[in-house]
Amino acid sequence: MTEKKKSSSKEKIRQFLLANIGRVIKSHELQAAADGAVQYSRRLRELREQEGWKILTHNDSLELKPGEYLLTEAPSGTLDLAFVRGLSSKLRAEVLDRNGFTCQMCGLTPGDIDPGTRRKVRLHIGHIKDKSLGGKDELSNLRSLCSTCNQGAKNITAEKPTAIWLLSQIRRAGQDEQRAVYNWLRGRFGG
Template sequence: MDTEELRDVAGGISEWARRVRELRTEEGYQILTHNDRSDLKPGQYLLLTPKPEPAFERAISKETRAFVLDRNGFTCQMCGAVAGEPHPYDDTRKTRLHIGHVIDKSMGGSDDPANLRAICSVCNEGAANLTADRPSSQKLLAQVRRATATDQREVLRWLLRKFPQELDSKR
């Protein structure tokens, strides 16, 4: 089944992709995508069996998800990709964010917001309980200095949008 067929089955509902995720996670249907099987292309889905398995309980509430995404600035905490923008390491798709554990549950981590972070689907695919160290300001400045003047100006514009109160307090 592909995206067009799903859209037709859903009666043209624009939120059909969210509904597919709900069918997988909340109702227990085994719906596979290209992330699950390499023979499927993006936008193709495979229903393994029409009988759902017992659904798992969503451990992280919608409120906690929203809090973590907002706290992390809707930015992947491993690679810095921003939700909805083209992914910097995989420009074939836009960045989709998930909620990941800093210390995985299999290693004793909890669902407490302090142990959760926004992580993009590209990093999440290869995370395997890894935590990337955040670069120091010295390393970041070295990278910015190496960038072109145009890119440095773009970084400045982004920083001014992110921290407008800093500019106001200097005046």
């Protein structure tokens, strides 16, 4: 007697997306396709980040609302090894050390309480130019980001601002904002 192998939730989501290319899909549909699995969003991220699937979210497209997803095209059928290979521990440590163990978008550090989620901050390594847009896993293209900023930054982040641009923004700000920047910099670098 042969036993039929049960499909994983990731495989069920994969098949559901392939059957719905070009159609906006809501999160409850994905969860239902995965037989109620609560980790469906993690499986989506794996398809995007590890396998290079072009699945858009509200972070990528203004036409999509939170909880809506869109697979724009069928994957190539071959696994892109650039998406599978993870960062080495050494490279992760270099990025975190260079960035002062601080989120490069909001300035929070591990252990701080994220005001948006009220959870302790965890840092991740994010790409300045996303891998799906041709970015590389190299020190110059990586930065430390908290969970919140990393989720929001996917595929829409701009290049790192220049010192001249940052200074021009600070000069345009009011004294209260300039004082806040000064205090933050003094706290971060001492003095």
